[in-house]
Each structure stands twice: as C-alpha cells, then as structure tokens.
Amino acid sequence: MEFKSEEARLVFDIFETRLKPIVSDFYKNKGKQHLTLVKAIESRYISLQESLESAKHISEKVELQRSFKKSLLKLLVKHSKTLGINSYNDFYEQYVIAINKALIELPKSILVKEPFNGYTLKITENPIVTARKILINTKRSSILLFKRTNNFFRRLLRKTPIDVVNYRKRNLKFRNITRQFILNNYIESIHHLFGQLMKSHSSGLIELWKLDEMLDLDFQQDLLLKSQEHTNVPADKNHPIEIFKKVKKAHQASLKEIINNSETIGLEILSQFDNALQKVDTLDLPNKNFGKNRIEKQKKKSEAIYQSELLSWENTHTALFDDWAVDVEITLLYYSVYDEFNFLIDKINSYVNTNIFESFIKIRDYFAKSRQALEASASSKTALKEKIIDERGRITNDLIDKLLSQVIEFLTGCFTDDFETLLKDTNTLVEQVSNNRGFIQNKNYLKGAATSEVKYISPRELLYFEALPVFRMKVEKIEQWTDAQLEKARINLMGLGTVCNFTLESAQIMLEQQSGTYKKAMNTAVDGFERALGHLNKAEQIIAHLQSTIDSELRKAINNFDNDILKLKNTENKFDLNLKIARIKAIERTEQYKKQAIAFIRSAIPKVKILFINTKALIFSKIDEIKSRIGISEEKKYVSFELSEFIDNTQHTLKKLPFVYQRLFQLNPTDEERFFVDRNKELEALRNSYENWKKDRFITVAIVGEKGSGITSLISFFLNQSDIKIPVIKHTLSCKVYTNNAYFSLFSQLFGVEKFESNNQIIDYLNKAGGTQIIILENLQHMFIKLVNGFDCMNMFFELMAHTMKKVLWIGAYTTHSWNYLEKTIHISNYFTNEIYLNPMSQENIEEIIFKRNYLSGFQINFQPDTYALNNKTYQKYDEEQKQIFLKQQFFSTLRHLSSGNISLAQLYWLRSTQMANNDSINIATINKIDFSFVKNLSSNELFTMQTLILHDGLELDDFARVMSKPVSASRNLLTPLLEKGLLIKPRLKYNINPIIFRPMANYLASRNFIN
Template identity: 25%
Template sequence: MEENQEQIAQQWHAFLQEYFQKRIQQKQEFILKHFEFIKEQKPSDSKISDAKIEDDYKQSVFEFIKNTYNVKPNLEAEDEINVHQTLSTEFHNYLSSIPEKINIEQREARFKILKEDAFRLKLLKPYKIFAFKFSKIPFHIANLFRKEKKKLHYWKHEVKTQALFERWFFNKMYSTLDEVNQDILKEFSDALLEVKSFESNPDQIDNDPTSYFNEDFKKSIKLKINEAYLKNCEQYEKEFELVGTIEYNKKLISERRLERDYRQLKKHYSKHHHNWQNTIHALFEDWRSELELSALQAYIANNIHDLDENIQSWKAKIYEHFLNDIKSYLAEAQAMFDQEVMELEGITKKITQVKYITNKKLGQSLIQNMQENLSKNSILNQMDRLEHMVSERVEKLATAYVVTKSNQFDVPLEDNELSTISNYELLSFELIPDLNAKLEELKSEVFTVMDELLIKVGDIDEIVDYVLSAASNSLDQDEDEQQAKSIIVDGFERAENTTNEVESQINEIVEKSGEQLREMSDELIEELQKLKQNDKVSALRIRISKAKALHKSEALTQKVFDYIKNYFSIAKSFFLKYYDKALELKTELSKRFLSATIVNEPNRAVSDFLNESNQIINGLPLIYRKLYAIEPLTDMVLFEGREKEIKRISSAYAAWQEGKFAAVLLTAEKWSGMTSLINYSVKNIKFNIIPLRIELKINDPEPQTLFKILAEKLEENLTDKESIIEFLNTGKKRIIIIENLQKLFLREMHGQKSLIDFIDIMTATQKNVFWIGSISIYTFNYLEKSLKMSAFFSYHIPLEPLSDDEISKLIIKRNRISGFKIQFEKSEKDINDKKYNKLDEKEKQDHLKERFFKDLNNFAKSNISMALMFWLLSTKKVDDQNIIIKNFKKPDFSFLSSIKMDRVFVLQALIMHDGLFQGQLAKVLSYDITKTKFLLIELLEDGVLQEKEGQFFVNPIIYRNTVQLLKSRNLL
C-alpha cells in the first residue's frame, strides 16, 4: 500500500472508531438522562400507595417521554438521513485525497505459474510469460554487451486506486458497520427495558440501567472495527498487486459494480436499522400506553377514594351537626318529664314549654337544616362529578398506540409485527359505559334512600309535636298525669326509633356506596391492567372491533331513521301547511268575535292551570325539585353550551389586558342563564384578578343609589361620580361585574340618569377596569333605540339560542344526578303509527325524546328556566327508579288576548323593567296610585302576576305567552 493510501486508511479507521464511540456516548447519555429523571420523580416507598402521587408521577414520566420515538419509523426516510449520508460524505472526502489511478511495475510472481492459480490462469499465463520474454530479447542481447548490467523491469499495470480503496474500506466495511450498529441498538434496547422496568418496579430489575454501554462494551465495538479494518487492509494489499493484470476481474471495481454493491449493503444496513428502530419505537409506545393506563388507574383509584372519604365525611357531619344533637335533645326532652321534675312543675306547663322548644330548636333548626343538607344532593353531585371527570380524562387519552405480536423488545421487529391498539376506543366504547351504568344504578339507589330520609327526618318533630298535643288533650279530658306521661314516653320512643332508622339507613347507604365504589374501582383497574398485557393483542382488537361495530350499527340505524323521518316530516309539513293556517285563522277569528263573552275566563283558566301545576311540582321528590330549581348554577358540572359566548368574553378580557377598550354587555331574556354564564366564566376564564360582583335587585334611577352601591363594594367613602372615577383610575386594576343593568332605568322623565352616570363611570375607567354588565333583552332593545346602548360597549354579546340538543343535554345532566331513568310516554297517535311500532324500544325512546325536546325548545325559545319549569310540569309519574315524561303540550293561554289594554300595558312595563314596585309602576304608566293598585290586585288574583318583597313580576309560567302577546301587539 502506498504511504499516502495508508495514511488515508488510518484516518478513515480513526473516524469510524470516533463516530461509533460518539453514538455509544449519545445512547449512554440518553439512558442516563431518563434514568435520572425517573429516579428524581419517583415517590418514596412510603408514598407509593398514595394514588394522587402515583398519578402525578406517571403523568410526569409520560410527559417526559411523550415525544420520544413517537413517530413510526419510515424505511425510505431513514435511508440517507441516518448513517449513510454521514459515512458516505466523510469517506469520499478522504477518497478525494487518493489519486484516481497509478501505474506501477508488476511483481515477479505475476510472470510465474503459481500452485494456487486457477485453471484459467494456468492456461493464460504461459502466453503472458512467452510474450514478456519475447519482448525482452532485445534487452537481454543489449545487456550482453554492457559493462554494467541493467535490472530487468516487468511490465507495468494500471491500478484504479480510488475504486479499489472504495471496494475494501467502504463497501467491504459496511457489513461490519451494520453489525456494530445492531450491537449498539441491541444494547440500547436492553438498557431501555431496564429503565422501563425500574420506572414500574424499582426493586425487580436485573441490572442497573447505568451499567449498559460500559467500557467492556465500548472495547468490543472498537475490537470489531479493528479486526475488520486489519482484514480489509490485508485484502487490499493482495488485490493492489493484481489490479490491471489478467489475474484480476476488473468488473469487481467497475463504477457500476461498486454502486450496486453499495446499494445492496446500504439496503441491508437500512433494513436492520429500521427493524431496530421499530423495536425502540414499539418499546416507547408500550411504555407510554402503560404510563397512560397506570396514571388512569391511579386517577380513578384516587377519585373513588376521595369520593368514599367525602361520603364518610358527609356522614360524620350529619352525625356531628344533626343526628347526635337530635338524639340528645330527644333524651333531654324526655328526661324533663321524669317524676322528680314533675314534682317541681306542673306537667301541663312542661308540655307547653317542651312543645315551644321543640318547634324552635328541633323543627325550625335541626330538622330543617338536616333536610336542607340531605336535599343538596352532595353525594349524588360528587358521583356525577366522578363520572364527568373520568370521562374527561379518558377523552384526553391518545387515539392509538403501536403494539407487537410477540411483546418482545430485545429483537429487531419487522413492520408486519407491529399493529395499533386504541386505549381510548376500548375505554370509551366498553369500559367507561359500564362504569357509568353502575354509577347510574348506584345514584338511583342513593336518590331513593335520600328521598326516604327526607320524609323520615321530617317525621321526627311531627311525632314529638303530635304526642305532646295528644298528652295535653288527654289532660284536658281529665285523664291522670300518669296517662299523659305514658303517651309522652311512647311518643318519644317512636321519635327515637325513627331517628335510629334514619341513622341505620345513612350507615347502610354510606357503607353500600363505599363498597360498590371500591368494587367499581377494582374491576376497572383490573380491566386496565389487562390492557397493559400486549400478549393479548388479538383479543383486545376483537373487543374494540365489536364495540365499534355495535356503536356504528346503532349510529347507522339512527342515521337511517333520521333520514326517513326528515323526509316524511318535509312531506307532512307540506301537506299540513295550509291546514294549520286554516286552524290558526279560525282560532284568531274566534278570539276576536268571542272576546267580549269570556272576560272572566282568565281568572278561572290561570288559577286552574296554576293549581294543577303546583300539584304536579309538589308531588315530585324534593331532591328532584331542587335539581330543577330556577336559580343560577353554582355547580359548573351542570353547565352546558355557550362556547361562543365564553370565547368572546375571553377575547374581550385578552383585549383589555393589551390596553384596549373591552367592556362587555350580555343581553338575553330573563331566566336565560346570564348569571350562570357569568359564574362559569369567572371559574373557567383565567382572570388574574378576583372579580368584584354586584347584583342590582331593585329598580332605582337615582344616581346616588348607584354611587352608594359602588362605594360599599369598593369599601371606600365615595359620594359622587367624579370621586368614583378618580378612585378606579388611580387604584389597582379591577374586574367589575354588574348584573341587571335594567334596574338602573325607569321609563319616565329623567329615568335614565343613573344609567347614564354608570356609562360615564364605565367609559372613563375602561383602561383600569374590565367591565362586564348584563341586561334584559327587552330593556336593551328599548334603550338601543333611545340611547344607542351598544355603542358604549366594545363587546355586545347576545346569548345565542340553544339548540334542541343543548336543551336536552342541560336537562338530562340534571336528571343523571338524581339517578332516575327517564321514560318518555307515547301518544295515542304513536300507538296507531305503523312506522313507530316497527322501531325497537331504544329507537322509540330516542324518537320520543327528540320530539319532546324539539317541542319544548320551540316553546321555551332557549329560555333555560322556562325549559326546566315545563320539564317538571311534563312529569307524569315518579316511582322508585323511573320518571315518566308525558308528551309536551304547549299550554293554552289564548285567554291572554282578551285582557284589556290597561292591563297589557302593566305587563309590558313589568317585563321591560324586570319587576316594579306599585309606585314605580304608577309613574311609568302615568296611572294614579289607586287605579294601579286595583290593576295589580286583579292580576295577582288571576295568577298573571306574582309579588315578592313588594315588587311585582309576571308569573314565570305564563311569561312566554305574555311576551308573545306583547310582541304580537308591537309592544316589545
């Protein structure tokens, strides 16, 4: 080998050693980085049993490796991008330092027949030898006459040094480099398995992950490269003497042959490298899947444990604050009738005294407070929250993970050995529905018990009150005091027995709830554990396919049903269009011509409807009524929809933070959920300032009232507009929410003064204060015409109509907390409908449900409170497990059209102002106080109005019809 070539070969050899040692170093650092992170994050032995800590730990590791080897290897992409390009570029840089070809003298052996020569050479060499000797005859003759004999020179041969160098130091080295690369990846995979094992079972690992890629391994890699290098140097030397002679096949170093050999070697290298990359990718996918499922296991265990503890805590509070006091009071009250006590005081006086104390301490305090606590549905709410939180967590799971058939990660894996499994699909289609079904069943049972407890708790003071009255009556009938005492003792014993029954039922439901929750947790965790066993991939894939097929079948059936229903609905609506118009015209004409004869109809119709409505609502379980109470939401689990409105409020806040004017005005009909939307926004939009909230309850157009309210909330002595503006602009940044801005306005001369002063304060302080206001849509529409109200707010956000589906979800969510199963009642028309009768039970219920909520929302017009109220009024029957909902029937308040105009103006004023006092109504309508008083009394008696703390409001039950009446007369 020429000196220059030898130096280049040594440099190339040194580069290869350095290159692969660097790769080893990188892999070693990778392993060490992951090992140290896990060791740092891993909880101590004492905390491993803490599910919350375990969840956080698993999630932190998951986030750390989330994007590591997360893309499925691509053979085409790996071909040149990985090793080949680097090696090829570096080698050809060295190769360029070698001459392309050189001419040197052949060795003497090339002109001799050697024992190891092939048969072909033995035939050809004699001709070569003869030709050479013949060509040298002149040389030998001339040498005879020379005093100094010249040395015989053999023929020269052309050596293609670059091609030969490439053959032995690049192509022939590639198979060795392939082996070295596989050795490194095998060691890397083994080390990763140990890190993974350490993450899950720190006490059950065979080797310390840091022991991999040690000095012995590095030496073995160096030795393998050295051996291959020395062997190739020897072969290079041999072929160097033969190239360009008849003894060497020149095709071996042809450009085409070298390129073909390189492509073949590169293909093998890439294939092996790709398969190992598959292994490492699959290992990390398996790890991520296990971490995700382990975190979910810990999350579920933690939440169920917390729920169990909360239930136990709730029980303890019931005992501490109510049951123990009730039992103590009953014992004390009974002791007051002991013989010794009665010797000091008369039994009649004692009965009166105990009855008074019982009513005050037991009935108005302990019993009432305990019933209030039971009716808050705290256990049901927490179960529903658990269901919501688990479903929300499952939604965040990755869609699919790569798994292997063999579940081995210490061998290279072909592409066909990899498949995908979706944890999310299996959980969402199978496991979570099972969990939710069990929770629904448990909630239903808890609901039933709570309703029974409410009744029994109420019975306690009624029993005491009754026995005391009975004892008092017995004394009035001249019976002896012993007989009265016997009645009292028996009565108190029954009260104590009832209390014990309450205690027993609470213990039973708490114990049963805890037991069932733990069973649910264990079953779900066991199922999740099975998901982590990839050796059951085929079975899991079949389970997912079945679950998806069932879901798809149901969805397809529903889609076909919806299509057919929609088609016939269009046809039906076309044929019935004119029929409906005719009926409407007939009804309208009847109202016009017969209105004079039904002046007294409203009294009877409204009162009858109200009595029937009250009977329906009062017949429902108290807990169920509480769920549908017309009040702003504080439990945000029940919140539904309003994504666009929340996004706009969030955008407004972001704009204000950037220094822009961004006052927000929410407008909607009364009871449409503006306060609930504000509550949700405060909890979910990341305000960096705690909002100051003001709810205006009384209509007052005087500015001083507004100034006083703001001063009290700001806790400063501020008496006028200028001082409030100065204070807000010079102080810290604030968020101020004012609800019911319609209360700052009266439709009278100078009735806008307070509202205008508020606008002045708001516009002057927008840089320092983020303002959110809400106002009734009907007040806003009036003020928009007279004051151009929206011009003062950068973000006017009218609440958009809720879809039928959103109304449905909003109501169904509340029902889920109760645990009752809803059953929609079919109508007589449905019974005779052939298409309806062909549906299965689930399809029938889906059809009835969709129709009900469509009709309900058509009436409620996205007014949430209206929807909730008429949902309750649509309840036909409640039993232990089911609630039967009858077909929604739009209430007929057509009699409202016969109300005289002076009363219509009263309704208009009350809706526009969201309630008024008697004197305010008189001012707004310019009626004298006497006429106003009699109008209000009449409308109150008719049930059209309600009175609350001196203010008069339109009855919620006829609110929708009243609005429609006023709109039909262009008064709204």
C-alpha cells in the same frame, strides 16, 4: 499493523485519524442517549422511594405514584422521538463528507510497474477468465523463452544479457478503490453492529419495564390492603437499584464490544484494501470493479439495505416505547382515579361528621330537654296540657323548622354532584389516554420488526367501550343506592318531627277526654318520644352504613376498574386486541336487537295471556256445563265464615292498637295535606272548573268514583287548598230522596228556609240571593229509585242546576255503577259540563298512603313471611333488608289485587293484618286470600238483589221492597240470609254489599250483563 504498500499505510492513517472517531462517536452518542434515559428513570425512581418513605397516608402515596407515572410517560414520549433514521443519516452524512475530504488529498490514480510471474489458475473461476489467464501465461512463457534464448546467443557473442523478468503495468483508480473499501465495504460490514446496539438498548428497556410492572404490582397490593404503613419497596429494598446497575453495566459492556468490533472490522477492511491494491487492474481484480457508476450503485444498494435495517429497529423501538407507554398510561389512569376516589371519600366523611352527625347530637339534646320539661309538669292534667301545648309550639319552631330542616337540607342531594364529578373527572382522564399505540406480538422487541409486524390499538377507545361503561354503571348504581339511603334517612327524620307533633297532639286529646288521665297522656308522650328517637337512631345507622358502604363499594369499583384496564396491558393475543372493539360494537348491536325482541315479547305476552285466560275460561265453562248435564257437577262452594267476621275482626284489631294508631287509621275522609296522595290531576280539574265558572261560564261538575275511592277527601282538600271566598254549602245524602216532599225538604234544610213548595221557588231563591256560592252534594245516587217516576227528583235537580248555573257552582258526586246506570237510562252526562273520574289507586299510591300514616305513628313495620316465602329459594338467599323488601312487595301486590285500588278497602286489609310486636314496632301478617268463586253459585234472586243494591248504593228494607215489587216480609227473607252469610252489611238502616266482595260481585254481575 504492517502493510504491503505505502498507499495502504496512508489510507490507514486517514481511517484512524479521521473516520474511526466518527464511527466511535456515533455509537457512544447512541449509548449516551440510552444511558441518559436509564439514569433519568433511575433518578425518578430513587426520588419516588424517598418520598414514599416519608409519606404517612395512602392518598399521599397515590399522588406520588401519579407524579412518577406522569414524569415517566413524558420521558418515554420524549425519548421515543429521538430515535429513528435521522440520527443515522446524520452520522452517515458526516462519514461521507470526511471520506470525500480525505480522497481529495489522494491521487486520483496510480501507475504501477511490477514483475509479472503469471496468473494462478483457480478451479472456481469463470472459464472465460481462466482461458484468458492461460493465453496470457502462454504469451508470458513465450516471451520468457525468447528472452532466455536471446540471452544464450548474446552470451556467446559476449554481449550484455537482456533482463528476462517479465513486467506488467497496472493503472490503479486509487480514489475509487479507497471509496469502495472504506465507505461501501466498511459500512456494510458494520451495519449488524447497529442492530447489536439496538438489541442491547431493547434488552435494557425491557428490564426496566419489568421492574416498573413489579413496583406497580407491589404498590397496588398495598392499596388493596389499605395499608397506611407499607410502601411499595419490595422485601429486598436494594433489588430495584441492582437492576438499574445491571442494565447500565450490560449497556457499557455491549457498547465497548461494539466499538472494539467496529475497529477490528476496520482493520480487516484495510487489510483487504492492502491486498486488493496488489491485484487491481488484473484479471483477478479488473479496474471495472471500481468504476464510478458501479461504486455509486453499490453505495445506493448498501444504503437501501441499511435503511431497511434502521427502519425495522425504529419500528421495534417505537412499538416498545408505545407498548410501555400504554402500561404507564393505564397505571397512571388507575392512580388518578384512585386519587379522585380518596378525595371523594375524604370529602364525604368530612361532610357527614361535621354537618350531619353534629346535627344528630343537637336533636338528641333537644329531646332530652323536652322530655325533662314534660316530666317536670306531669303533676296534673292542666299543667301537663299547658306544657304539651307549649312543647308542640317548640317542636314546630325549634325542632322541625330549625334542627330537622337543617339536617334534611344537609341530606338533600349532598353527594350527587360528587359522584357526577368523579365520573366526569374519570372521563376526562380517559380522554387524555392516547388514541393510537403500536405493539409487537409476544413483546418480541429483541429484533428489528417489519412494518407489517407492528400492530396498532386504540387504548382510549377500548376504555370507552369496555372498562369505562362498567365503571360508570357501578358508580351510578352506588349513586342511586346512596340517593335511596339518603331518602330513607330523610323520611325517618321527617317522620321524627311528625311523630313528635302527632304524639303530643294525641296526648293533648287524651287529656281533653274525661277517661284520659295525665299519667296515660304522659306515657303516650314518652312512648312517642322513644319512637321518634328510634327514627333518629335509624337515620344515624343509615348514614353510618352509608359512609362505610360508599367507601367499600367505590373501592371495589375502583379495583375492578383497575383489573379491567390492566387487561389492556396484555398484548399477547393481537387478534383479540384488534378485534375487541369490533366485537364490542357487535355485542352492542346484538343487545339492541335483543332489547327490541324482548320489548316485542313483552307487548305480546299480555295479549297471549288474555287469550289464554279467555280460552281456558271458555273450555272450563263448557266442561262444567257438560258435567252439569250428566249429573257429575262439582260440589258448590259456600261462603267462608271469615267473610262475615272480617269487618268485626278488623274493628277488634283496631281497638287493640295504640291510641295514636287508631287515630291514624280511622276510616274517615281526610282533608289533611300530609295524607293526600296522587289525586293532583282530579284536583286540578276541580280548580279549573271553579276558575272557569268564575269567568261566567256555565259549569256543572260531576265527580264519579266507587265508595271509598276518596271523593270526600278530594272535595275537602279542594275546599281547603283553593282560594275560595264565597259561601260553600256541602251536604251528603244519607237516605233516598225520590219524592217531591223529600226533595223540597232537602233544599229547605240546606238553605235554612222554612218550606219550598216547588222547584221554581228554589230557583228563584238562588237567583235572587245576594252573591254567588258553591253547592256540593255527595251521594247523589240516592236521588233516584228504580221505579216508575223514580227519576222525578233527579230531573228536578237537573232543572235546578240549569237555571242557577251563573249563581251557583254545582258539584255532585256519584258512585260509578249508579252513574253508568243513569247514563244508560237518562243520559246523565248531558246535564254536567265537566266529569271527573276517580280511577283506582295504583300499588305505589296505596303503599305511599299507608306508610304516610304509619310514619306519623313512629312504629317500625316488620312484614312476616308466609309458608310460600319461607320455602322460596330466592327469599332464603336474601339478607334481612332484602327479605323485608321482598315481603313488602309481595304484600302490597296482594293488597292492590284484593282492594282493586280502593284505598278504604286497602286500609281495612292493612288493619286486619296488623299485630303489635312491642312498644315501637308492628308486625304485618300475610293477607289470607279469600275464595270469591262462590258468587257464581248465587241464585237469580240473589243476583238481582245484588244488582239492585249496587245500582242504588244500598237500600232500606221498604225501598228495597218497592224496587223488587215484593212484600216487605218477602224482601226481608231475601236480605236476611245474605246478611247472615256476610254478603251484605247493615251499618244502620240501609242494606249494602260487603265491601270485601264488592269488586268480585260487580265484576261477576257485569259478566252476566246485570250491570254495566
């Protein structure tokens, strides 16, 4: 390059040898740094592809992807920290040091003397400068004219002419000028090259980011297809490698162009420097332009502009790496959760196949051998009976205590911890996601960004608020469903052992009966075994379905979780992302207010409903009253014939059922623990009473409940389950005891004494007895009659209790309405220290009691739909299992309503609804509701009759006549029509209210103040 001055040539040499290498090295180092990242990603990708090609199972591929994402995330985080202003500052500082060293070698100033041909005027110049130029040019012209005139005369005088050239002297501040051009001007001129380099880096990173997203999409599609053979290599296997080549090639071309441009700019600056040297210290370029302070001020201004540019690119690249890192973190989270899912599924499948299904095989083998043993002994009653007794022992020892207990233990909480571990591990993985990441709207990463353009989100908080709760809810729902299925399997298996034992017990009882043959007994046993195997088949189906459903439903939950978390990758709408958490919190607050409002409405609805019903009843009663007055009252409703036939039909239905089912649903009190349900509170009260009485406390106990509510079962269970080592006398009054003779005869019979003459004799007898004892009397409502002196026996009994409480624990049982009547008349509660009330059974309790009995039979239950259910749109959408759940809920809701929580009545309705379907299943028909409105049309005499029978818990004809103060014939005429209509029943001698109408009748009598 040609220069006008040697000084410019000297500075050019300095630039070429000392400064240009610093600039080139800076760009090369930045490029090398970027290229290192690209190559690192490329090497990891190539390694991933090689590993994926050799991986055989999808879980291995997921683990490889996890490792790749971890490595990529670590790489991005590490590389993002190498960017920033510091790297440029190091370069700038090095460049300034090199200039300072070079400037020391240059002269501080240079004095130049040169011909002066005057200034060239420019129209764009400052007028003052132009005026000064004109003045100087005029002065120069005057001097030149003077010299020329002088030379004219000198030539005439033959003297040597003087030099007419006009010279000027310029004092060049050479160091300052050099600093200005090769530092300030050059650095300002190349600052856009840094932006060009960073834009090139951004472009390459965005290409790699897109490639990463494409590869993730391919692999995730493979996961959805559960492909074992596919890898995540696209159809064009070399395509990703070509992208890496393209990125590296583009980077190298851009870097080369930037370095060339920096050199070209350097030459241009040096050319400007050379030209400036010809003008410095003139009006065109005054020396003041190169003053030290001005140069320093310009340097600081340039540095500030450059720092702003650097900061904007640092913002861009930091946000770019953050944004990409969020994508990587989200994808890594998905792969990690999927890996946990694979581990869970493998563990479940291994557990089920190794433990549960192997146990099922052993149980089947046991049944096959047991059946063969029974068939081999089915030659006579005696041989079969002995074998049945032997097999019952084996069922208890081998089947129930060993095989079934082991598999039930396997099924108890076997997956609960695994689901909790999945959720806990997922929560830990979410905790590892970054809490603060930057991004730029629309992914505009090809230019420097102001600090205000960088927005921040918290991926972790978004996951906690949105994706994670939904995932947790779905997993917990699967867990609850799994627990329910395991419970079903356990119930079937527990029923299996009980069905076997109960069936063989029934066969044994059949053999002990004269009418029972060994063939019938054998058929009963074989049928029971088949039903037991049906339980096993059902359990096996449940577990198999459980396996497949856990896999499919958890996979759906994982994929939905993936879809939810992938939404966090979309940063197109920064407003939505920045407001997402606030919106979710607002929704949570709204949901809380909504729940409070719903709770308020729910609490108000029953009150409003009661008010509506009462108002409606009042209005209709007034309307009926008005209709009655004007003679347009509605036709009376009569008792349905179904009512009178209900109990007979129920008994007829029971006889059609298998012997096993008849045994289970006989309406007799039970003392077996397996049938005892939800009387623990009452049982505990009885036990506490007994324990307190043993401590010499004065205790008497009254048990109050409706007929059929389970009083006898409660007492029997108390006696069997309590550690009672003293004598117990238990008696149920079956007829009225309201005369002295009947009273003394009762206790003579109880204690085996020939005759008691007075109550004092009974008291003395008990107090002088050798030890303590418990005396339980049921149906104590029969110890009074609603007559003058009709309470004498009851009062004597109270006296007996009061004087013998230390020797005897008295337990008496009363019906509810009798107790309430006695409380109003003689304050009966004063004579008992402890009162135990048996409340009506809930719907859940009734369902549990009935199904406990049914499980023992081994029969499968199928609920039949009625017309309402068949026309119900919701019902039509259900699958078979959901339909059965719907029908069961509907049936037991109706059963609870009709039975009013009375378990005996509930069993009557249940038996009335049973229909044999085949050898191992029973259909349950819908309960036909009975219209009880006819009770409102009963006459006064009929209502008084019902009142009397309820208070006395039934009466014989003679006693009824006494209470009603009517002749026997008139009383018979009053009772017989009610009996024929089915309103009354007469099992033996007593007339009593039909249990089907007992509750509606009692409610109506209470509403009319006939009873309390």
